[in-house]
Amino acid sequence: MKVGELARATGLTVRTLHHWEERGLVVPSARTHSGHRVYDDGDVRRVYQVVALRELGLPLDAIGSLLTTGSFATVLAAHLEQVDARLAALHTLRGTLAGVVDRLRGAPDPAPSDVLRMIDEVSRVNDTFAQYFTPEQIAALQARRDEAEAAAAQWPDLIAAVRAEMAAGTDPGDPRVQSLASRWAELLATFHRGDEALRERLYRMRSDNPGEVVAAGGPDQAMIDYIAAAADAGR
Template sequence: MLIGEVARRSGVSARMLRHYESLGLVRPSGRTGSGYREYSGEDIRRIFHIESLRSLGLPLREIGRALDDPDFAPSALVGDLIRQTRQRIAAEMELLTRLRRIDAAEPADWRDVLQAVAFLQALGSKSADARQRAALSSAEEVPVPVEALVEAVLRETEPNVAGALRWALARSGDGGTALLAEGLGSAAAEVRKRAVQALAEMPGGAATDRLRDALPDPDAAVRGYAALALGTRGVADAIPTLVDMIAEGRNDTDAADALSVLASDATAADQIATRLVGRLAHDTTGAPARVRLTQALADIPGPTASGALMELSHDGDRAVALTAMYLLRLRDAH
């Protein structure tokens, strides 16, 4: 069969057949009297084998080795192709993600595009300094892909870099709030903690709602960060967790400060005092915890807190009684 007929029947162009021949992949078995290439049935079968292996992504030179080496293992070939394909897919997905993020930043011109690319590359750098500079560059009107910024916030382990990233995210508007909320669903407590810390610096009611969602979190640190942030925002839902933090000695000073902010509302002040007193009376509350809880009553105004301190001044635990008496004197002085 002449080359033109082979090309028509196989779908492989004559030019490609000549290329195969130049690589030694398939050589016509004969020539006509006029010198034209003549392919045998075996030659044509080999062409179809070549095309089949090409469809799997195997390079032409590897195809020749696969067809000519009797000891070549097909399983090894397929395994390599699977690995290479996965690598290509991962690279393409990474490229797609980068393009989506650049598009979301709404670049106005090529300068914006190039700045966004440089920003993304710096965020992914192994250098903490480079990542921090990228976060701070958002103050220079660089188009910031918010999705990439959130991803960086949720994975960052360097405290200084993490702080810069949270600052940059807070400046970017409220677009990152919903993405941070997804971080609250992570199986990793560290990721949830980073999400809450970032939400604490985000403005607006949407961030406050997401912080409320974090209050029942099984991890104490996550609950604590959420409660402290909500306390400074005047959200009374944080009171039970803040009282728990004081009793357990976890960031108890910050928790007491947050309670004092909440206590500016008379209703909240009464609720705080009642909960502190209830925790003081609990059988499982140890002596150090009872002292901390008594100290927390210092900045809680109102008759409920004053009455509790009066009663505690006669407590059987001398440290609690002395603390209560001292706090009563301070209240009388004011």
């Protein structure tokens, strides 16, 4: 399949696949006569390996080393171990919630001990930020919190403008969309400031949690693909 088809099938962006190719992680096996990338079954398995290892919290450099020396079975086993750990944490949380719900049927409020236990368990299951960023990266983001919050306040209007162009069927190469794509890149740069590792983790957090991002007012995959196409057209 071509890069756009692979991006749609996996939920990744074309930009991410291009970046992985530049890093030597997933290099398409062939190209068409017109130069379009073509991915075969082996390439798709490689994409899964990168996604699985990235979900384990490994940086791209470490992933490249492991893919050079490891095996597909090793990646699958590591991914399975992480999924089992998450399921176990969710199972524990469910048991706590079920117990509290039962007790609430005869009392107006949960006991403080129940609340504390739920907070602890929810934190372990849903500590998304700590899952994706190193302590150093979190500290760096907190150090420029005011700047990041100012940028975040501009996202709703930008997303609404992009959505309006999509609804109107405006071509990504149109100057209006090009301008929106440039603004999009500027706001993202406010967060990562050219730090490729931080940028990758921001993208990974979004791609791993698309439902939560959309529910919070963020862009869906179709919008991200639209902006990526506009950025590509502007090169």
